[in-house]
Amino acid sequence: DTEVTQTPKHLVMGMTNKKSLKCEQHMGHRAMYWYKQKAKKPPELMFVYSYEKLSINESVPSRFSPECPNSSLLNLHLHALQPEDSALYLCASSQGGRRSAPWDEQFFGPGTRLTVL
């Protein structure tokens, strides 16, 4: 199984709502990532989890709250978002860790398209 799955595929939420994005992989990868991608822009790294611990937080506003409950799951909790947060949110995973190949291929999920009204 070389697939990263993401749910939901589409999400529309108001600025006062609380919602969560979910990501799952069963490749035994120990690094998981959240990216944000605006239209016609490259993916921007938001968070990296390594061995279920937050490794990188790219100065993301606190209205985005990541969670890694186990090695296969990654959540992104959303609260009080702004319309400018509308984007495609991509999850990725890679083998991770010091024993992985240095270049450590990242496998991307299909993304959740988020619209904030």
Added chain:
Amino acid sequence: QKEVEQDPGPLSVPEGAIVSLNCTYSNSAFQYFMWYRQYSRKGPELLMYTYSSGNKEDGRFTAQVDKSSKYISLFIRDSQPSDSATYLCAMKDSGAGSYQLTFGKGTKLSVIP
């Protein structure tokens, strides 16, 4: 100056044409060079990667890296309508456990039947 520069296109070619996509970069620490293909409303998928300088071929796709010029290319031979997508270059330094990928903006390619 941005770390990775990539012409966003759009690029439109007839079916069967040879396509050349390229990126330039400024960070000499980059050692791994990747090309991702992203179809509309989908996540990126890795096409090819190369380490340091040189060429790599996979079917109709050839990736080239010229570290002296800080320039990478992706060539697509006998292009097909199914190749229509956005192509993103991405780069990474050599640190083990280093997760950061630096992406180009992506080039949107349309192959016309």
